Amino acid sequence: MTTNFHQPVDAAEVPRFAGHSTFMRLPAVTSAAGLDIALVGIPWDGGTTNRAGARHGPREMRNQSSLMRRVHHVSGTEPFSIANVADVGDLSVNPIDLMDGLKRIEDGMRTIVEARAIPLSAGGDHLTTLPVLRAVAAGRPVGLIHFDAHSDTNDTYFGGNPYTHGTPFRRAIEEGLIDPKRMVQIGIRGSIYEPGEHDWARAQGIRVIYMEEFIRRGAEDVMAEARAIAGSGPTYVSFDIDSIDPSMAPGTGTPEIGGFTTREAQALVRLLDGVDIVGADVVEVSPPFDLAGMTALAGATMMFELLCVMATSVAKRRAGS
Numbered sequence: 375m376t377t378n379f380h381q382p383v384d385a386a387e388v389p390r391f392a393g394h395s396t397f398m399r400l401p402a403v404t405s406a407a408g409l410d411i412a413l414v415g416i417p418w419d420g421g422t423t424n425r426a427g428a429r430h431g432p433r434e435m436r437n438q439s440s441l442m443r444r445v446h447h448v449s450g451t452e453p454f455s456i457a458n459v460a461d462v463g464d465l466s467v468n469p470i471d472l473m474d475g476l477k478r479i480e481d482g483m484r485t486i487v488e489a490r491a492i493p494l495s496a497g498g499d500h501l502t503t504l505p506v507l508r509a510v511a512a513g514r515p516v517g518l519i520h521f522d523a524h525s526d527t528n529d530t531y532f533g534g535n536p537y538t539h540g541t542p543f544r545r546a547i548e549e550g551l552i553d554p555k556r557m558v559q560i561g562i563r564g565s566i567y568e569p570g571e572h573d574w575a576r577a578q579g580i581r582v583i584y585m586e587e588f589i590r591r592g593a594e595d596v597m598a599e600a601r602a603i604a605g606s607g608p609t610y611v612s613f614d615i616d617s618i619d620p621s622m623a624p625g626t627g628t629p630e631i632g633g634f635t636t637r638e639a640q641a642l643v644r645l646l647d648g649v650d651i652v653g654a655d656v657v658e659v660s661p662p663f664d665l666a667g668m669t670a671l672a673g674a675t676m677m678f679e680l681l682c683v684m685a686t687s688v689a690k691r692r693a694g695s
C-alpha cells in the first residue's frame with residue numbers, strides 16, 4: 375500500500391475539536407498537483423433567489439467533517455489509503471458581482487482540473503455547479519447524476535436573468551456541458567411555478583425521477599437505472615442537500631418536505647460504485663438556517679460517502695493503467 379498519500383490528523387493523538395479546521399482533517403495544500411481528489415470549498419451564494427447563506431457552507435462542512443473517520447463501515451473502503459486526497463482551500467469568489475463570481479469559480483476549478491485532480495466541492499448554492507461544469511466538462515459533455523428536490527432547469531428569473539440557482543442545468547445543457555440523454559434527476563418534488571415546468575427537461579432527454587417514484591421502487595432499482603443512463607462515460611455527480619428531508623437537513627435555501635432520509639441518501643450514493651466520476655459536489659448547505667450543525671454534518675457525511683466511491687474508482691483506474 376502506498377504510504378506517501380496525505381493522511382487525516384489522528385484523532386487518537388489530537389482530539390477532533392482541536393487543530394486547523396480542514397475537510398476530513400486532511401492537510402491544507404496550496405495546489406492540487408499530485409492529488410487524485412481535491413476537496414475544495416466554493417463559498418458563494420450569489421445565485422440564491424430566496425434564503426441566502428450557502429456561502430457559509432464550506433466552513434461549517436469543514437468543521438462537521440472532523441467527525442469522519444478513515445474507513446467506510448459498509449464497503450470497507452479506506453479512501454485515504456487508495457487515493458491521494460487533500461483540502462485545497464476555497465476558490466476565489468466575489469460576493470457582490472454575479473458574473474465575476476462565476477468567472478472566478480470557473481478559473482479556480484480549471485486549475486484543479488488541469489492539475490489532473492478530481493474535484494469534490496462543497497458549495498455554495500447550486501449555481502456554483504455551472505462554472506464547475508464549464509471547467510470539468512470543457513471540450514466534452516459529461517453525464518450527470520443529480521440528487522435534488524428541484525430540477526434546476528428553469529429558464530429565467532427577475533426580468534430575464536438567466537443565472538440563478540434554479541437555472542444551472544438548463545444553462546449547462548445549452549452550453550453543451552452536459553449530455554442530457556446521460557442525465558438523471560432523483561428526488562424531485564414540491565410545488566412548481568406552472569404546469570409543465572419539467573417538460574423542457576424531459577424534452578431534452580433528461581430522466582426525471584420524482585420522489586414518489588423513488589419511494590415505490592427503492593434505491594437499488596433507481597440507481598441501477600441511473601447507472602445505465604450515465605453509462606461508462608465521464609459523469610458528474612451533484613448532490614443538493616435539499617434532496618434530504620428538512621426534518622434532517624433544515625439548513626438549506628429552499629426546503630421541501632417529503633425528502634430522502636439521511637439513510638436513503640447514503641444508500642443512493644453508495645450505489646454510484648462503478649460510475650466514472652469526473653467531479654462531484656454537495657451544495658446548498660446554509661448554516662444560518664441550520665440547527666446544531668445537523669445539516670452541515672449531513673453534507674460532510676455525504677462528501678465522505680462520495681469520496682469513498684470516487685477513491686475506489688481512482689484505485690481501479692490506477693490498477694488498470
Ligand SMILES: [Mn+2]
Nearest residue numbers: 500522526614
Ligand atoms: Mn438544486
